[in-house]
Structure formats: structure tokens, C-alpha cells
Amino acid sequence: MKISIGDVVLPGDYCEEISQVAEKSKVIIGPGLRKEVDRVYITKPGVLKKRNPSTFWVDSYQKRYVPSRGENVIGVVVQKAGDIFRVEVGGSITAALSYLSFEGATKKNRPEVQVGDVVYAKMLVASKDMEPELVCVDSHGKKGRLGVLSDGFVFKCSLNLIRKILNPNCPLLESLKNEWPFEVAAGMNGRIWIKANSMRETIAVGNAILGAEYLNDEEIRSMCNNIAAILAGHVS
């Protein structure tokens, strides 16, 4: 059976369309695909997707995070060791976050990070042969959106749910953003941090996110309206 873009694919299938495109121009093979001798094979079950021009990947269900460079992740500081913090991100080993990778940090001026803090950091170095390294500062030395996350509530979900809610077309955050003030940070390692003014609101946002995993856009909107109505009913 010929594989085409948008199909549900299983490991072992190969896609000829990608090989045909690659004969003429450069092709980016994303996660879930692998190039063997002369064909491109699928290695994860999911939906084969394409982005113009010539970027292909498989959208699969996954809960285990594999550290990858350039991704923003939420980690928990587990140890202070010499010049680095050991941060647990859900990978096979803990990641290293240097003291100097914070805005305005110098050797004399150490950042205020304790064991047990939640940090939102970017993966600087990540390969399967080395321990991953994180930074809380961008290439200009600015903090941006990275750094320590204080208060709030962290929970885990699957990686594809994170990608679903961070999609610009997803109606979840659009529906919730006008209801009550809250702040959310989503790490690509399957962890979400939420902070709102009361416990009810925090849990409401958390339930909305977890419930949106298997719903389509219309159902997400109606679910958010239900949750907002229930909460408004409770408060008033």
C-alpha cells in the first residue's frame, strides 16, 4: 500500500514520496523517520505529516522524553554540585545547568536557586552520548521567558498534548485566556506548570488541558465553556 502524507503509518513502512522529493532538493527528515540505504523508513506509529517546503515527520503518541537540542523544558533542581545544578528533566540522566547561565550571574553574584525549585530552561547540548546541558538565558544574555518558576503547580502529560496546545490553531488557550488570570509554562518534556490566583482556577486549567487530549477543536471549545460556567457558578 502506498504511503502518502496524512496517513496513519506503522514502523516498517517506507515512504516513496520523500525519496522522490529528495532526488531534486534537500529534505528534512524529522522524528519518527529514518533513512536507511535507499529508502526512508517509518520508525514510530502515528500520522505522517509534512510542512512546506520538504519537512516530513511522524506525529506519534509518546510519554518518555528524549532530550533534544533547542527545546524548552521544565525541570526540577535535585542537587547543587560545584559550579552546576543537577536538574531532572525526565530523560535518562539528569541535566546540568551552570551557575553562570542565568541573567546577571557572575562568579561572585550567584543566582538564587535552591534544591527543589522548578526551572524553565532551554536545552543547549543534547545527544545520546553526552549528558544534556541547560541554560536559562538566550544567546544575547537576556532572560526572556526562561528562569525559575515560583509557586504554581506542575503536572505531567504526554508529549503530543504539549505540541497540540502550543499549536497556534488550538482553541484551548484562546478559550481560557479571557476567563480568569493565569500563567502557564509548557515544557517539551511533557511537563506543564500552571499558576492562577486560587486553587480552583489552577485545577480548572489543569483539567482543561488534560481533557483536551482526545478532543477536536469544537469539543475543546465547548469543554472550556463548561468549565468556565462551573467555576463561575461556584464563585458567585
Place this chain on the structure above:
Amino acid sequence: MASRKKPQLPKSVLDMKFMKKTKDRIEKEIENTQDIEGLYSNVITNEMRHASGNYISESSFVYCEDLLEGRLSFKGMNPEIERLMALECKKDDDDKSEMKKDVSDDILSKKMESFKKRKWSSSPSECKIKKRKNK
């Protein structure tokens, strides 16, 4: 010559003892021509022979999908994050809006039409050549 290939000796002739050296020579030639690929097969693998530079392997979803920045704040919960979100929104809008023009499109088209009409209204045969005073 009728055929291009050298006439190959039959096997029974090669098996004879006085033809041993010739047999070894022929076998060596065959090995050289046919088995070159197998020679360094552990160094130059089959994969390397078929490799093409057009495939770029990417192990992160960030470069495949167009995702929002991971940290968002709504209704004033964290003013700094909201300021950053507004800056990004403004930058996107700026990229999309068209450049301001000094002379707008329709005024320009009207002027160009009238200019062309003036230029081509007088055909070459009607052109009056001015007579010089002093000839």
C-alpha cells in the same frame, strides 16, 4: 575478429597439471575484476555507497512544527511575560503589513494613463520639424 571476448579455455584443459600456472593467473584476474567491492566492505559500507547529501536528520519537533513560545500569561498575571508576548505579536504584525507609499496606487495609475495619452496623441507624421532661421 568475430568475437571481442578472449576465447575461454575449457575447464578440463585447465585442470591438467601443465596448465596450472595459467589456471592460477586466470582465477586471479577474475577475482580482481569481480571482487573489488567486497575488498574494503567493512570500511566502505554499502550504506556509504548509497549515501546522498540531500537528507537532513532532525530529532526535535521544534523545527518541524510551528509552535508558540512555551510560556504564556493572560489577564495580567505576569506583566513581564505579557510584555514579551505583546512584543512578539507586534513583530509578526509589522512583518505582515505593507509598506507605506508616498503616492498611492490609484493616483499613480491615473497619472500614468494621462502621461501616455499625451505622449502618443501626436503621431510621427504630424510632428512638425522646426525650420531653422539661418540655413
